[in-house]
Amino acid sequence: MAVGGTARVRRTQEARSARSRQRLLTAAAVEFATRGFAGGSVDRIARAARVNKAMIYYHFGSKAALYREILRDMFEAVSLRVGEAARGTAAPEDKIRAFVDAFATEAEARPHFPPIWFREIAEGGAHLDPATLGSMSGVLKSLGHILREGHHAGRFQPINPLLVHAGIIGPILLFFASASLRGRLERAGVPGIATVSRDDVVAHVQRVALIALEGRRRK
């Protein structure tokens, strides 16, 4: 019973530790998305997570390491999801649709994702470690794989994957990151801006990507 009690206590402490670690990650994601890496404050993160500030250094070592962990989680999840979309035996057109949908789903599920991605791009990827860089290139490679398949099947024109990539993630990131800004523009007198839904954007990007790939000739 003494042993069982000790084990139970240990389990409880471990669970509490894991929970406070997770609370810090969640609070940090919000803080960094809102204020950026430099603008984010460990004091505010600790306060929002209702965890002592020293725990940030206990769990992660530094503000930069905490930030990198968030980046890693984020890009790993995206890379995984779009990788699933690229594999399998579905038609190339359906894979493009799945790629777009997976990216948008991931961007929507993690509201901090689009703003942090934008900021990281603006900073030239200053905080990206090799693992995260690997996930980023994984996204591009998955798309390149779909494009090659489609080309070999005679259904897609050869287009540089970077252009298709930019045409997909650019609008989607922009849409999700600009939610609050669109609200302000609508109130400032630009009509019909708030009526666009997530599904509208996904459908539009899917359609545009596909007709671009089909490669109908234009003068």
Place this chain on the structure above:
Amino acid sequence: MAVGGTARVRRTQEARSARSRQRLLTAAAVEFATRGFAGGSVDRIARAARVNKAMIYYHFGSKAALYREILRDMFEAVSLRVGEAARGTAAPEDKIRAFVDAFATEAEARPHFPPIWFREIAEGGAHLDPATLGSMSGVLKSLGHILREGHHAGRFQPINPLLVHAGIIGPILLFFASASLRGRLERAGVPGIATVSRDDVVAHVQRVALIALEGRRRK
């Protein structure tokens, strides 16, 4: 001669003041693009401009006011250029091409523009004053004007301007803001990324925007 001398001195001082003011604006644009508003430091801006730090407060009043001035300049210039593209009697298709080209030209001419725009979006437009908000909506309105013209002429399908807007500025901003990141990805083993040129991107975005607007039916 005494009067002429005084006037000449005054002119020289004014010119020097205007020059140091301009130097501060240039240095601040680089600093804010690289590190963001919160991460940017007035000390570093003053040092880079080789101007005394106190002059920032003399000329602009505060770090925030200096930042807002940069935003105003930037969005005014863009709004003006795309406004020119939207006016006139050219065919709607050519106006779309001109819109895309004007936006890309402006983004390229001011390297700080894409990263600052991205950061400002991520921040929900926290630093946008009414004038700048007006310029932003002006860009959207110019595009909406072209789309309406094209629709009335029976050449464009009706599509929400926000979707077309995101499909144009998303990829272009992404391309210019990610220059250094693309270099790192290329070195990390993603081939064919550095070969894409400004003209490739502009041509691709023009083509994609137009075939989307022509509205060929897809299942």
Place this chain on the structure above:
DNA sequence: GTCTATAAATAGATAGAC
């Protein structure tokens, strides 16, 4: 207009008790 010096607040990080 330009400078020096400095105020006042806040930042990231750590030592050490429990």
Place this chain on the structure above:
DNA sequence: GTCTATCTATTTATAGAC
């Protein structure tokens, strides 16, 4: 694992001499 207290550096901003 968690806490308090604190160190040091850096931040924006200003007062006042010239």
